Amino acid sequence: MRLVIDERRCKGCNLCTMVCPYRIFRPGTKPNARGIVVPELDRPERCANCRLQALYGRTLCGMCQMICPDQAISWVEEKPGEARKVAIEF
């Protein structure tokens, strides 16, 4: 699974940067085509839900998705065979 921010819905309130336990979201720096500063993703492969949602069969943390007032955060299925980066934390 892959974490995506829907740029058409996000209004740039940065609440996701506050709640993520992995600090995956960072406040953005430059405005997009709609003039909204969308948060950036910092190594999103660390997200527990991305890695383990399929294994456990349920949403694991999902705080960012629940607190997002604009329903902009979701997880999408990756295509099989797509190259993916794996992060290991010690």
Next chain:
Amino acid sequence: MTYSDWLRADRLPHIYCAGCGNGTVINCTLSAVDRMGWKKEETVFVSGIGCSSRAPGYIMTDSLHTTHGRALAFATGIKMANPDLHVIVFTGDGDLAAIGGNHFIHACRRNIDLTVVCMNNQIYGMTGGQGSPTTPYGALSTTTPYGSQEPAFDLCELASAAGANFVSRWTSFHVKELTRSIHEGLKIPGFSFIEALVQCPTNYGRRNRFRQVMDQVEYFKTHGILVQKAHRLRDEGLPIPADAILLGDLIRRDRPAMGVRR
């Protein structure tokens, strides 16, 4: 299924300001409804007037956007006409406590099988930031420029005194707990009242030293104390901070409910 199946994707993005907590409460309510496994044809969302009451317009079920303060009266009619429907009411603090105050206490007294989610942003957000009955003492608004000199309504105390079966209070920061409490409220027959304190960055936070959206959510996080902890402090004779927000399931009882098919 997730909550996003209940949203009208073609209506999004919604009209709420950046950082408005109402969207969070919609997520929590829809997650709870989704967890109940109800059908979309058997669920009705009712709302009055205000920012919070825009919510049913973004939900893919039958919904009713009614006159100011009368959401509970219309919801009572729906429930009486067809008790098989699951009726959920979205309402704001101005809608519920100010103009619809009598409807609220009488709905609590009758103990109708409704679930009321009150998004309390402590101000009239849509009309330009006038003080509402839940504006805290000393808070600034356009009609209270020197600070509100009236004590605020405690909606949960009001609901429990009037006889609601389930009363709970959370904030827009406590998303998991709010979802769990709304789920409890949907399960319990009788009147369930869930108050969700939400941030209003445009009209409340801007005037009350919460310049960023995160500041007010951080305030909810640091000033909210669980009701169990408040009871423990009271039993030990320790003082409860004056600005503490009591959170948790405050009342759960089993009074006879109206509008339940037996």
